[in-house]
Amino acid sequence: MLRQAGKSPDDGLVQGAWRGESPDAAPARGVVAASAGNHGLAVAFHAERLGIPAVIVMPEWAPLIKVASARRHGAEIVLAGADFDEACEHAIRLGDERGLTFVHPFDDPRVIAGQGTLGLELLEQRPDVDAVIVPVGGGGLIAGIAVAIKARRPAVKIVGVQSEKLPAMVKSVAAGRRTRAAAAATIADGIAVREVGAHAFAIAREMVHEIVTVAEEELANAVLRLLEIEKTVVEGAGAAPLAALLHRPLGLRGATVVLVLSGGNIDVTMVSRIIERGLVQDDRLVRLGVILRDRPGALAGVAALVAEERANIVQIEHDRAFSHWVAIGETEVELTLETSGRPQIERLKSRLESAGYRVEERRP
Amino acid sequence: MLRQAGKSPDDGLVQGAWRGESPDAAPARGVVAASAGNHGLAVAFHAERLGIPAVIVMPEWAPLIKVASARRHGAEIVLAGADFDEACEHAIRLGDERGLTFVHPFDDPRVIAGQGTLGLELLEQRPDVDAVIVPVGGGGLIAGIAVAIKARRPAVKIVGVQSEKLPAMVKSVAAGRRTRAAAAATIADGIAVREVGAHAFAIAREMVHEIVTVAEEELANAVLRLLEIEKTVVEGAGAAPLAALLHRPLGLRGATVVLVLSGGNIDVTMVSRIIERGLVQDDRLVRLGVILRDRPGALAGVAALVAEERANIVQIEHDRAFSHWVAIGETEVELTLETSGRPQIERLKSRLESAGYRVEERRP
Numbered sequence: 001m002l003r004q005a006g007k008s009p010d011d012g013l014v015q016g017a018w019r020g021e022s023p024d025a026a027p028a029r030g031v032v033a034a035s036a037g038n039h040g041l042a043v044a045f046h047a048e049r050l051g052i053p054a055v056i057v058m059p060e061w062a063p064l065i066k067v068a069s070a071r072r073h074g075a076e077i078v079l080a081g082a083d084f085d086e087a088c089e090h091a092i093r094l095g096d097e098r099g100l101t102f103v104h105p106f107d108d109p110r111v112i113a114g115q116g117t118l119g120l121e122l123l124e125q126r127p128d129v130d131a132v133i134v135p136v137g138g139g140g141l142i143a144g145i146a147v148a149i150k151a152r153r154p155a156v157k158i159v160g161v162q163s164e165k166l167p168a169m170v171k172s173v174a175a176g177r178r179t180r181a182a183a184a185a186t187i188a189d190g191i192a193v194r195e196v197g198a199h200a201f202a203i204a205r206e207m208v209h210e211i212v213t214v215a216e217e218e219l220a221n222a223v224l225r226l227l228e229i230e231k232t233v234v235e236g237a238g239a240a241p242l243a244a245l246l247h248r249p250l251g252l253r254g255a256t257v258v259l260v261l262s263g264g265n266i267d268v269t270m271v272s273r274i275i276e277r278g279l280v281q282d283d284r285l286v287r288l289g290v291i292l293r294d295r296p297g298a299l300a301g302v303a304a305l306v307a308e309e310r311a312n313i314v315q316i317e318h319d320r321a322f323s324h325w326v327a328i329g330e331t332e333v334e335l336t337l338e339t340s341g342r343p344q345i346e347r348l349k350s351r352l353e354s355a356g357y358r359v360e361e362r363r364p
Numbered sequence: 365m366l367r368q369a370g371k372s373p374d375d376g377l378v379q380g381a382w383r384g385e386s387p388d389a390a391p392a393r394g395v396v397a398a399s400a401g402n403h404g405l406a407v408a409f410h411a412e413r414l415g416i417p418a419v420i421v422m423p424e425w426a427p428l429i430k431v432a433s434a435r436r437h438g439a440e441i442v443l444a445g446a447d448f449d450e451a452c453e454h455a456i457r458l459g460d461e462r463g464l465t466f467v468h469p470f471d472d473p474r475v476i477a478g479q480g481t482l483g484l485e486l487l488e489q490r491p492d493v494d495a496v497i498v499p500v501g502g503g504g505l506i507a508g509i510a511v512a513i514k515a516r517r518p519a520v521k522i523v524g525v526q527s528e529k530l531p532a533m534v535k536s537v538a539a540g541r542r543t544r545a546a547a548a549a550t551i552a553d554g555i556a557v558r559e560v561g562a563h564a565f566a567i568a569r570e571m572v573h574e575i576v577t578v579a580e581e582e583l584a585n586a587v588l589r590l591l592e593i594e595k596t597v598v599e600g601a602g603a604a605p606l607a608a609l610l611h612r613p614l615g616l617r618g619a620t621v622v623l624v625l626s627g628g629n630i631d632v633t634m635v636s637r638i639i640e641r642g643l644v645q646d647d648r649l650v651r652l653g654v655i656l657r658d659r660p661g662a663l664a665g666v667a668a669l670v671a672e673e674r675a676n677i678v679q680i681e682h683d684r685a686f687s688h689w690v691a692i693g694e695t696e697v698e699l700t701l702e703t704s705g706r707p708q709i710e711r712l713k714s715r716l717e718s719a720g721y722r723v724e725e726r727r728p
Contacts, residue, residue: 064648064704065592224632227597227632227635228597228632231596231597231598231628232595232596232597233592233595233596233597234595264595268588268591268592268639268642268643269639269643269648269649269702271591271635271636271639272635272636272639272640275632275633275635275636276636278632279632279633284428284633285633338633340428
């Protein structure tokens with residue numbers, strides 16, 4: 001994302017707004033950056049390459065993979081703040097105290113210009129593109145892409161996507177001025193930013209066709225689809241464009257659409273949780289409460305029926321004391337099953353019921 | 365994998381052994397194939413493209429994703445047999461009964477020639493390759509790659525990898541004749557084959573430099589590394605080359621090595637399980653049994669210590685009746701925690717012990 005940061009930006013792409021700024025001439029004491037996403041990794045990578053000390057401030061809940069990757073590039077990692085905005089304040093203070101140059105992840109024309117190179121590469125690779133869908137956190141990425149693409153192909157639609165938990169750009173565009181979103185958690189940690197950048201806002205207002213929000217379940221579903229169909233690991237923020245394409249009426253049927261999958265730094269524990277939630281949504285993982293008479297052999301009967309229907313038992317829990325619908329002399333087992341879909345679940349439930357068991361499907 | 369099946373094989377590559385065979389002239393009644401791996405998908409795909417009916421026989425435990433993908437291409441799917449070898453016998457019988465042309469997944473010179481095109485592409489893309497590591501089930505893929513590469517660049521080392529659960533090629537090469545492996549389950553379902561092909565064996569004996577086996581944990585670990593570092597979903601069989609490179613002394617230090625990642629059709633439920641096993645191996649998921657005095661506030665004390673050490677509680681189980689090391693008046697909780705690694709686990713254990721709790725780490 002920082003491919004052009006520090007270089008003189010290409011005048012052909014750069015708006016008057018940031019002409020006056022010159023690249024920093026003396027970064028020798030080091031740089032400091034705050035990051036919710038992959039900016040921290042980019043700064044760590046390039047600082048190592050250039051032999052400059054780097055301090056990266058990440059929110060306390062930052063994915064371990066982002067922390068570990070930045071550390072691998074020799075950066076000093078500071079975990080501070082409950083969210084990106086707090087981490088950013090901390091980074092600015094730290095920069096002042098230690099005399100480090102602060103590299104903003106999105107509200108810096110040079111960073112935006114660097115991110116714009118993605119738009120140029122995209123046009124080279126797909127000159128026939130009709131629309132580009134881009135994740136939006138602080139807005140730097142979409143601003144850079146919009147400036148680059150609109151300069152060359154004004155007809156291309158630029159669409160932004162935010163998590164509905166943190167719709168800072170949507171609120172700002174609606175209000176006509178930058179508006180902070182309330183603090184919230186989202187699986188799209190890379191775009192979990194409460195206030196968009198001033199430069200990004202000015203560009204987005206003018207050049208972005210539409211900004212939509214997507215729900216957490218839609219983000220999780222998009223991560224799962226990318227794993228299953230594209231065989232690609234994409235983080236929540238990076239999957240936002242696919243979530244929007246699948247779940248929002250964007251009027252792009254038949255169009256050549258480019259989705260910017262902006263990162264793959266997702267903790268595998270999160271991948272594992274997303275898979276499980278996705279399987280439940282898809283009826284491929286189901287939890288059934290089954291009431292048995294509390295005597296030897298009752299469970300064996302249930303297990304046999306499950307086996308005949310070729311569902312796979314993942315977990316069994318047995319709860320006599322706390323089940324709310326069990327009479328004395330009955331017992332409840334809770335079966336977690338891998339299934340092939342809704343038809344198999346319904347067949348299994350009706351077979352269990354025909355065999356005299358009471359069955360209740362549990363919803364998460 | 366079937367890119368050249370049905371075409372006349374390139375004479376420059378083909379050994380005398382299969383000169384006599386001619387492409388089948390009349391597949392109009394349809395084809396039948398047995399597959400543990402991606403052969404079934406390839407046959408279904410090309411049958412659909414050519415407008416030929418296809419029946420694919422897969423073992424009963426075949427990954428759902430392979431079943432569903434083959435079905436999506438319009439093939440009739442038959443689940444039969446406890447393993448590939450049984451499915452294959454079933455497919456041959458079915459072909460006889462219905463007059464369908466049987467397309468063998470590996471023991472057919474035309475299929476081997478088609479798989480050899482992978483070797484040609486590989487040489488085009490990396491003319492500097494020193495060694496190629498290839499998963500081995502029935503042996504067709506490595507035979508095709510070996511014939512193609514050795515014809516052009518005899519110095520390139522061809523290395524094969526099998527699951528240690530099903531080392532049919534290793535045993536056959538050692539015995540000097542084809543030798544069946546015992547039936548076994550492996551996460552590398554795509555190479556779960558008990559007997560290698562006659563053609564493949566003849567070629568492998570002559571052209572393959574070395575064949576190694578890898579353990580199930582090593583396969584799981586390789587799948588996890590590919591997810592985390594390469595952001596790529598690879599099935600167990602496809603991850604075997606990386607497992608061999610990481611865990612076996614292949615004498616390839618400094619060499620340019622190509623790993624053939626031969627498939628990504630792994631059920632996401634399996635991905636989720638592999639992630640969890642991998643996390644336990646890496647000390648990033650740990651289960652601790654902790655003995656508390658059975659009184660209010662005891663659990664809160666444990667939870668506070670865990671929180672101070674910044675470990676994340678994933679699951680808590682409480683077991684008074686069945687714990688083997690608990691006295692009357694004590695209670696045991698079992699905590700499953702996400703951790704950053706061994707140092708954090710040891711710190712947490714020693715803090716809990718200093719605070720007067722007994723702690724036992726559970727191994728899977």
